[in-house]
Amino acid sequence: MDNILEIQNLSKSYKNFTLDNLSFNVERGSVMGFIGPNGAGKSTTIKLIMNLVKKDSGNINIFGLDNLKHEKEIKEKIGFVYDENYFYEELNIIEMKNILQPFYKSWNDTLFEKYIKEFELPKKNKIKNLSKGMKMKLSLALALCHNAELIIMDEPTSGLDPVFRSELLDILYNVIQDENVSIFFSTHITTDLEKIADYITFINKGKLVFSQPKDEIIENYGLVKGDKELLDSDTRREFVSIKETSFGFEALTKDIVNARKIFKGKGLIERASLEDIMVYTVRGNG
Amino acid sequence: MNIIISNSSQHPIYEQIVTQIKTTIMKEAILPGDALPSIRSLAKALQISVITTKRAYEELERDGFIETVPGKGSYVSGQNKDLIREKRLTAIEEKLTEVVTESKHLNLSLEELQSMLQLLYTEEN
Numbered sequence: 306m307d308n309i310l311e312i313q314n315l316s317k318s319y320k321n322f323t324l325d326n327l328s329f330n331v332e333r334g335s336v337m338g339f340i341g342p343n344g345a346g347k348s349t350t351i352k353l354i355m356n357l358v359k360k361d362s363g364n365i366n367i368f369g370l371d372n373l374k375h376e377k378e379i380k381e382k383i384g385f386v387y388d389e390n391y392f393y394e395e396l397n398i399i400e401m402k403n404i405l406q407p408f409y410k411s412w413n414d415t416l417f418e419k420y421i422k423e424f425e426l427p428k429k430n431k432i433k434n435l436s437k438g439m440k441m442k443l444s445l446a447l448a449l450c451h452n453a454e455l456i457i458m459d460e461p462t463s464g465l466d467p468v469f470r471s472e473l474l475d476i477l478y479n480v481i482q483d484e485n486v487s488i489f490f491s492t493h494i495t496t497d498l499e500k501i502a503d504y505i506t507f508i509n510k511g512k513l514v515f516s517q518p519k520d521e522i523i524e525n526y527g528l529v530k531g532d533k534e535l536l537d538s539d540t541r542r543e544f545v546s547i548k549e550t551s552f553g554f555e556a557l558t559k560d561i562v563n564a565r566k567i568f569k570g571k572g573l574i575e576r577a578s579l580e581d582i583m584v585y586t587v588r589g590n591g
Numbered sequence: 592m593n594i595i596i597s598n599s600s601q602h603p604i605y606e607q608i609v610t611q612i613k614t615t616i617m618k619e620a621i622l623p624g625d626a627l628p629s630i631r632s633l634a635k636a637l638q639i640s641v642i643t644t645k646r647a648y649e650e651l652e653r654d655g656f657i658e659t660v661p662g663k664g665s666y667v668s669g670q671n672k673d674l675i676r677e678k679r680l681t682a683i684e685e686k687l688t689e690v691v692t693e694s695k696h697l698n699l700s701l702e703e704l705q706s707m708l709q710l711l712y713t714e715e716n
Binding site: 334335336474475478479481482484500501502503504518519520523524 | 603604631632634635638639640641643646
């Protein structure tokens with residue numbers, strides 16, 4: 306399977322934060338969710354991919370090409386959706402589009418018009434008067450109308466309501482009906498877009514925790530709940546981290562099958578959500 | 592064809608799809624040669640990942656229920672009638688084995704069991 310994005314040993318240091326030797330790949334035609342708590346290094350990674358900040362070391366290949374040497378041709382085929390507003394607030398949608406359009410050789414104006422209509426965006430309104438959801442839709446329309454093969458989104462749903470988030474999910478499902486398109490998005494709200502993700506890459510404190518097919522993660526991790534008497538030095542070792550209260554314990558295991566054997570008939574064993582996995586892993590690292 | 596995914600089920604999503612499509616085929620609600628939805632459109636309809644639907648289709652293909660023509664799509668397999676019959680026979684055999692074991696526990700004779708079965712069989716019609 307060919308990779309549309311390859312990140313190898315990527316590092317970047319700031320005064321209070323280090324992105325440490327990060328490596329993972331995104332397959333062509335797949336959707337990857339990039340998760341981690343605030344400050345884990347998600348935005349830094351995305352800025353490095355887009356060459357908005359300079360890396361200290363490591364390699365980033367996009368479409369098989371080095372992201373620095375071939376920056377211009379790579380960016381032609383990337384649709385970038387940023388969480389902060391990077392538009393000129395005083396312009397309206399059409400004026401903004403007219404500024405961006407010349408940067409892309411394969412700009413498709415008919416497609417842009419189609420999205421504007423579909424997303425019900427008011428063409429003549431100044432961008433500063435658009436709601437957050439509308440700005441996000443504008444950002445998407447601009448990202449989707451130049452035949453991009455890789456859609457990169459940094460926290461596309463932060464601050465948006467559940468109705469919009471579900472709408473965004475539908476839009477993304479339409480986008481991936483084309484099997485050449487890959488989507489890479491970051492989020493700290495795991496329940497959001499996790500439905501559509503084929504793979505999950507999880508980072509914490511600048512380090513990779515895992516990069517795996519989502520189904521594998523969901524099938525392997527588990528939550529064990531029960532009486533604190535079940536915890537001893539042996540059983541404790543089974544867990545990523547344990548939360549103990551005066552009423553019992555709750556703990557995360559990476560191996561639900563083994564946990565079922567060990568705690569057979571004692572304690573409750575459930576599937577863990579990505580949110581559980583994130584919370585318990587971050588706590589275990591703290 | 593109906594496919595209903597439960598998020599709280601013990602069974603993984605791909606398995607739920609496999610079971611439900613198999614049932615649909617067995618009930619002949621979809622027939623040999625009928626096209627199945629594409630992997631990507633099914634993922635969209637069920638709001639699950641493409642990889643999950645792909646895995647379900649691969650499983651169905653391996654079990655001989657569907658065939659995939661590259662570039663065209665997936666279809667209900669033509670030869671599966673015998674296969675399904677075979678599978679159903681195996682299922683009946685398993686259930687009968689259970690009945691026999693249980694009967695032996697209760698010291699029920701073969702004759703008694705046969706008459707019980709006869710009664711049930713004729714009653715059904």
